Each structure stands twice: as C-alpha cells, then as structure tokens.
Amino acid sequence: MKAIVVGGGIGGLAAAVSLRRVGWEVQVLERAAAFAEIGAGVGVMPNALRALEWMGVADEVRRLGTPRVSGGVRASDGRWLVHLPEAGQERVIAMHRADLHGVLLRALPPEILFNNVEVTGVEELDADLVVAADGINSRLRAELLPDAPGPVYAGATAWRGVAPGPYDLPITQTLGPGGEAGVLPLGDGRVCWYVAAVAPAQAGLDPLELFGGWHDPLPHLIRSTSQVLRHDIYELPLLPTFVRGRVALLGDAAHAMTPYLGQGACMALEDAVTLASVDGDLARYDALRRPRTRAVWRGSRRAGRFGIEVRSRLGLEVRNFALRSVPGSVALRGMSRFTTWQVPSMPR
Numbered sequence: 001m002k003a004i005v006v007g008g009g010i011g012g013l014a015a016a017v018s019l020r021r022v023g024w025e026v027q028v029l030e031r032a033a034a035f036a037e038i039g040a041g042v043g044v045m046p047n048a049l050r051a052l053e054w055m056g057v058a059d060e061v062r063r064l065g066t067p068r069v070s071g072g073v074r075a076s077d078g079r080w081l082v083h084l085p086e087a088g089q090e091r092v093i094a095m096h097r098a099d100l101h102g103v104l105l106r107a108l109p110p111e112i113l114f115n116n117v118e119v120t121g122v123e124e125l126d127a128d129l130v131v132a133a134d135g136i137n138s139r140l141r142a143e144l145l146p147d148a149p150g151p152v153y154a155g156a157t158a159w160r161g162v163a164p165g166p167y168d169l170p171i172t173q174t175l176g177p178g179g180e181a182g183v184l185p186l187g188d189g190r191v192c193w194y195v196a197a198v199a200p201a202q203a204g205l206d207p208l209e210l211f212g213g214w215h216d217p218l219p220h221l222i223r224s225t226s227q228v229l230r231h232d233i234y235e236l237p238l239l240p241t242f243v244r245g246r247v248a249l250l251g252d253a254a255h256a257m258t259p260y261l262g263q264g265a266c267m268a269l270e271d272a273v274t275l276a277s278v279d280g281d282l283a284r285y286d287a288l289r290r291p292r293t294r295a296v297w298r299g300s301r302r303a304g305r306f307g308i309e310v311r312s313r314l315g316l317e318v319r320n321f322a323l324r325s326v327p328g329s330v331a332l333r334g335m336s337r338f339t340t341w342q343v344p345s346m347p348r
C-alpha cells in the first residue's frame, strides 16, 4: 500500500514515520526548497511523547530535549498565582522545534523526501492514501471540503524567540491584562519564550512596549533575542470530517487551534500514530481523532478566554483570585486533563 504525504512539517513527517512503521510505502512532498522548521520552542507533552515512543524516536527526543516540570502560573508583576509542587508532575520535554523536526527527518530515508513540489490537487497523486498535512491554509482541505470555512483570526498576535541565556528557570506561564507570556528553558541555558497580546490582525506593535513592564526576566528575554518571530494567531473552525475518499487531513490542516495549551504540534503527532494504527480504515481515524482534537481545540479556546482575553481590572482580580485559590493538587489534575492520551491499540 502506498501513501503520499503532502507537507513536510512536524505532522507530515510524523505521519510518514508512523505509516512506514506499519509497512506502508511512503513519499513526502514538500513545497519549500528544503525540509526545515522555523519557530522557537515546543513542549513535548506526555501524550506526544507516547506517540514519539511508538514511532521509535523518543530516545532521540529525550537526548536532544530537556525534561522539565512546570513552576506554575505568575501574574505580570511576578506574583505566583499557581505554584505547582514538583511531586506528581509529569515531565514535559522542552526542545527547539527544529530539533523535533530534525529527529523525525532523520528517521526517514532521504529517497522518499521530495522538496520543491507544490501539490495543487488530489487528482495528481497516485496513491492508496493521501495524507493532507499541508498546514493551516491547506489547499487540499479547500479542495475536498469547499464549504468548510477557512482559518479565522483568533484575536491575538504572538512573538516568539530563543534567548541566549544562560538562565536557570522553571517552565512558567504569565497572565496579565490582555496578554500572556511563557518560558520554556532548554537544557543548555537558552530559553524559548513567547508573548501574546490581544490585538487586531497585523497591528503594528512592539512587544517591548507591551511587555517591557512585566516581571523579570521577560523584558530581558525579548531584548536579548536576535531573531524574534511574529505570528498573528488563527484557528480553524471545527470541521465536519477529517476524511474524504482516500484523503486524511492531519495536523493543522485538520484542526489548527490557538496555542494556549501548547498542544498543536502534539495533536499532529497523535494524529500520525493513530492514522498508522487504523491501517487504512479512515472512518476509524476520523472517529478517533475528531472528538479528541475537538476537546483540545475547545480547551485551548477556554484557556484563552480565561487567560489572555481577560483585560478589565475586575476581570483580572476575579481570575487571579480564582487561580490563587486552587490547591496545587487540583491544578495538577487540570493540567493533566489532556495529556493522559494513549496510543490506540494496533490491529495486529
């Protein structure tokens, strides 16, 4: 059985690794001139690590990444809103996105990878299975589900980068008026960071003007980063199906979500392993993946409503009071709500 994967991002490469593992012949077609990944950090959550384990690349991920636990949530002045106990926490592997992409790339033989190939339609692809992993603006999705609405601006813009450090910090999230920030420390002292603010799309904003007064070391992280990436945040309204004929949508092409749970790429890894586990039964893939990704998509939206979107003084006080009142053990349970996912059992 032959599969063609359209898109060589984290989702597409993970699909190729997973399908090959159950015996599919695979080709990956990528429109860019090289297989590469930009971006800053990614937190490989326990659910995603299980998927990588199944793919046979988790040891490499552990070697390149750094196991971290979360320190908790802070207010923009640095006060702790949720301070998490280390005991009972599952570890997140903090790593650079390019490293995760590289691990998947090295797990594939170069002769199945084709760059400079822009797929313009499904018809041109001669395969038993087509995996549309062509990202949030998926051309294949638009062809297969022409009535489904495209990505919608989620009302916030984000900046990301990797600061040189060295720093010794826990993973933290910071919530302030109309904004949030996060730090994901790598093992070598560098720190992946992001800041996001409620703003109109393409607004001409300077992150230092917005976050320069937030607690240390956030302003310093922004200032010391040579290459800051800016992304307006879009989400894909929930689709009625991830499958059409022999085509399966995967990753952001199927369920691009806001980044507030840090689960977007993790979902693409889960998709990939699930697709391999159903061995061509796409109805089952759809049945397994749509409810799961819908729950995480909605969870991320809720996290945004309770986080970045709170702007009024009263709203901030109520939210911060609510967070401070939550016992650490309850917060831990809430955090692990989406990370307990297990790889579906294989047909053989």
Ligand SMILES: Cc1cc2nc3c(=O)[nH]c(=O)nc-3n(C[C@H](O)[C@H](O)[C@H](O)COP(=O)(O)OP(=O)(O)OC[C@H]3O[C@@H](n4cnc5c(N)ncnc54)[C@H](O)[C@@H]3O)c2cc1C
Residues within 6 Å of the ligand: 006, 007, 008, 009, 010, 011, 012, 029, 030, 031, 032, 041, 042, 043, 117, 118, 119, 120, 133, 134, 135, 136, 138, 139, 158, 160, 231, 233, 250, 251, 252, 253, 259, 262, 263, 264, 265, 266, 267, 268
């Ligand atoms: C600000 C921000 C922060 C984020 N933080 C996190 C995080 O901390 N943790 C996390 O898990 N996720 C995070 N995400 C989400 C994560 O980035 C995505 O969910 C993930 O990268 C999606 O991977 P993908 O392979 O589906 O799509 P993409 O990475 O978009 O890959 C699609 C690929 O398809 C190629 N392509 C497109 N069209 C064609 C075509 N017609 N023919 C051939 N090739 C084509 C593209 O060139 C690209 O290489 C974040 C996202 C944002 C915006």
